[in-house]
Amino acid sequence: MVRGLKSLVADYRTRSASGYSGDSWAPFAKALDSAASVAADASATAPEVAAAKTALVTAADNLVAADAGTFQTITNDVFWNDTSGNPIYSQGGGVFRFGDTYYWYGVHYTGAELYRANPTRKYDGDVSFVSIPVYSSKDLVNWKFENRVATRSTSLGSGTTLGSAAWVGRLGVSYNENTGKYVLVVQAYLPSRGGDGVLFLQGDSPTDNFGYGYFQTQIVNSPTTGTGDQTVFTDDDGKDYLIFSNRSGRARAFVGKLRESDSLRVEPGVQIGYNASGREGNAMFKLDGKYYHAASDLHGWNTSVTHVIESTSSNIQGAYTSEYTLQGTEMDYSHVTQTGFFVTVKGTVQNAVIYAGDRWADFAWNGIGYNQWMPVTKSGARPQFHSVSQWQFNATTGEWRVGPQNNYVLNPNFQADRIIVPQVQGWANFRESGPSSIVTNVNGGANGSRFGLQIGATQSYAGGVWQQITVPAGTYALSLFARTSGSLSAAQVTVADASGNSRTYNVPASSGWSRRELAGIPLSAGTAIVTIRAASGNGYLFVDDLGLVKTSVDTQPTRYEAETGPAVCQGTIDSNHAGYSGSGFCNGDNATGAYAQFAVNMSAAGTATLAVRFANGASSARPANLMVNGSTVATVSLESTGAWSTWATKTLTVSLNAGSNTIRLDPTTAAGLPNVDCLDVGAVT
Numbered sequence: 001m002v003r004g005l006k007s008l009v010a011d012y013r014t015r016s017a018s019g020y021s022g023d024s025w026a027p028f029a030k031a032l033d034s035a036a037s038v039a040a041d042a043s044a045t046a047p048e049v050a051a052a053k054t055a056l057v058t059a060a061d062n063l064v065a066a067d068a069g070t071f072q073t074i075t076n077d078v079f080w081n082d083t084s085g086n087p088i089y090s091q092g093g094g095v096f097r098f099g100d101t102y103y104w105y106g107v108h109y110t111g112a113e114l115y116r117a118n119p120t121r122k123y124d125g126d127v128s129f130v131s132i133p134v135y136s137s138k139d140l141v142n143w144k145f146e147n148r149v150a151t152r153s154t155s156l157g158s159g160t161t162l163g164s165a166a167w168v169g170r171l172g173v174s175y176n177e178n179t180g181k182y183v184l185v186v187q188a189y190l191p192s193r194g195g196d197g198v199l200f201l202q203g204d205s206p207t208d209n210f211g212y213g214y215f216q217t218q219i220v221n222s223p224t225t226g227t228g229d230q231t232v233f234t235d236d237d238g239k240d241y242l243i244f245s246n247r248s249g250r251a252r253a254f255v256g257k258l259r260e261s262d263s264l265r266v267e268p269g270v271q272i273g274y275n276a277s278g279r280e281g282n283a284m285f286k287l288d289g290k291y292y293h294a295a296s297d298l299h300g301w302n303t304s305v306t307h308v309i310e311s312t313s314s315n316i317q318g319a320y321t322s323e324y325t326l327q328g329t330e331m332d333y334s335h336v337t338q339t340g341f342f343v344t345v346k347g348t349v350q351n352a353v354i355y356a357g358d359r360w361a362d363f364a365w366n367g368i369g370y371n372q373w374m375p376v377t378k379s380g381a382r383p384q385f386h387s388v389s390q391w392q393f394n395a396t397t398g399e400w401r402v403g404p405q406n407n408y409v410l411n412p413n414f415q416a417d418r419i420i421v422p423q424v425q426g427w428a429n430f431r432e433s434g435p436s437s438i439v440t441n442v443n444g445g446a447n448g449s450r451f452g453l454q455i456g457a458t459q460s461y462a463g464g465v466w467q468q469i470t471v472p473a474g475t476y477a478l479s480l481f482a483r484t485s486g487s488l489s490a491a492q493v494t495v496a497d498a499s500g501n502s503r504t505y506n507v508p509a510s511s512g513w514s515r516r517e518l519a520g521i522p523l524s525a526g527t528a529i530v531t532i533r534a535a536s537g538n539g540y541l542f543v544d545d546l547g548l549v550k551t552s553v554d555t556q557p558t559r560y561e562a563e564t565g566p567a568v569c570q571g572t573i574d575s576n577h578a579g580y581s582g583s584g585f586c587n588g589d590n591a592t593g594a595y596a597q598f599a600v601n602m603s604a605a606g607t608a609t610l611a612v613r614f615a616n617g618a619s620s621a622r623p624a625n626l627m628v629n630g631s632t633v634a635t636v637s638l639e640s641t642g643a644w645s646t647w648a649t650k651t652l653t654v655s656l657n658a659g660s661n662t663i664r665l666d667p668t669t670a671a672g673l674p675n676v677d678c679l680d681v682g683a684v685t
């Protein structure tokens with residue numbers, strides 16, 4: 001008897017017709033009803049239950065959502081908890097969608113608890129297996145603990161248990177359409193069962209207690225038994241594959257299909273890539289019809305850029321390109337992680353890929369937080385990784401945006417390198433005078449962290465490091481931990497924006513680590529440069545935990561139409577030239593002083609951007625004074641737009657009072673104003 005259909009039906013019962021298009025709802029409702037009757041039928045056979053499960057999943061996949069979903073916040077660089085407030089311990093696994101729910105499986109090792117309790121040292125090699133927990137979520141952000149699908153006492157038959165394994169890791173789950181079973185595929189070293197291999201456990205529901213299925217030591221075509229690293233990838237058509245490298249050397253990347261009858265074997269591996277230096281953390285994602293195989297450098301759970309090969313046909317086991325670096329992973333080694341796995345979300349607006357990175361190391365001390373998840377989008381021909389410390393994701397629509405607390409500095413803790421280097425990853429050295437090497441990362445960072453940045457020498461010098469980042473316009477706060485030794489003639493952190501404006505924080509002398517902050521830094525949109533500089537005869541500046549967070553809140557600009565009172569138009573409201581917003585525009589009289597005026601309400605006093613929308617079909621500009629609350633604050637040249645139906649926008653920055661403000665465009669020549677459509681008012685600070 002195959003179980004799990006009842007819980008699948010119950011899961012889908014939480015859907016309501018209002019959330020979906022009518023066309024897609026009808027077949028789904030039918031499949032749900034027939035699945036419910038199979039579930040209620042005690043005499044239903046295993047193939048009938050399996051068929052009902054598969055029919056229901058297929059109908060649900062074909063539903064077209066109508067709702068807009070909500071944005072949920074993903075915060076990296078912290079330890080994650082489940083919805084009950086308990087630590088999430090889930091390493092080297094994957095997220096899989098079954099029914100309407102995402103399930104996250106991974107491994108809980110003892111080192112995870114030790115490091116989380118005291119993250120100021122490393123717990124070398126403490127990878128004793130505790131259990132394989134499963135968490136569930138609808139939004140991929142809030143995870144509810146469900147069960148431990150396997151534990152040390154899970155029986156492997158012949159008197160052995162999973163507790164006898166010398167290694168358990170790198171797992172994923174596939175739903176088998178024929179058996180109706182959920183099959184957990186685990187990399188394992190079982191000394192009493194032939195050594196390295198792939199262990200298959202299975203259950204009737206995603207959160208069942210999984211039981212023994214099979215242990216496969218050799219995958220055909222792999223030069224060695226077992227796998228190097230592995231993940232499970234489920235394609236759009238429901239077919240499941242093991243993505244793996246060979247165990248010894250890990251130079252070859254393979255895709256092996258899980259056999260269709262029961263998912264309890266890996267069929268012969270097809271080699272899709274080769275790199276003599278070895279690759280691990282092998283994982284697959286699919287974006288816009290292409291398969292991408294991603295992997296990290298081979299150095300034991302440590303951070304690296306992400307290496308990608310992409311399919312050149314629609315065949316997952318076909319040809320792939322040569323390897324390239326996933327854009328955006330260079331400056332901070334994939335947000336100080338190794339590739340873990342990818343989650344693909346089919347959104348109603350767009351498809352989204354989440355890179356789920358692993359910062360657990362062996363065991364940790366490369367920064368706070370284990371699971372670091374970042375969005376991957378397509379930028380031009382290739383995928384782009386976004387190294388954000390906080391972002392917001394809408395699992396319904398697939399849309400994402402940078403979070404309000406995002407730290408725009410990359411490798412801000414100088415942890416990415418893992419070893420002492422004379423050139424810290426993501427930061428460029430510069431030298432104004434003195435010895436050639438004045439920069440290094442050093443052991444003993446702030447807050448018990450492993451590394452910090454050191455600038456200095458025993459001789460006279462000046463120089464430091466800089467980093468280029470990209471920021472949206474706004475006001476920012478810079479924070480850092482710093483300490484000094486010896487005397488410094490300069491110790492400063494400077495943030496400069498694309499317009500050439502800069503603010504410098506002068507770091508006070510301090511023998512111990514002190515938190516420092518400079519708020520109110522205005523930055524224009526585009527590239528910004530963060531520079532850490534010191535100068536001295538014999539002294540050192542130490543910096544760690546840099547933060548550059550946007551403190552201003554973006555508000556949608558408010559639109560004021562010229563034809564809508566209390567706006568005033570010294571002329572007529574016309575609608576004879578297309579392209580205006582609202583119901584018309586102000587056609588001012590052709591006379592000096594024939595103004596258009598707006599009444600603008602502000603919730604607080606401050607700087608605001610005014611965007612005037614106008615069309616000027618005359619051949620010459622029509623200048624005007626910009627008057628705010630009776631005073632002329634600027635003169636504006638409203639140039640020819642070439643035609644009366646061609647609208648343009650002129651943006652100005654002004655100071656406004658809290659409450660109501662009168663904004664007037666007052667023409668200074670006899671031609672009067674061009675036609676004025678509307679005014680968009682947005683707050684800057």
Ligand code: GCU
Pocket residue numbers: 574577587588590618644673674675
């Ligand atoms: C034309 C045009 C008007 C415009 C006027 C002007 O008559 O149709 O919309 O306001 O020129 O020159 O001001």
Ligand code: CA
Pocket residue numbers: 571587588589590672673674675
């Ligand atoms: Ca006119």
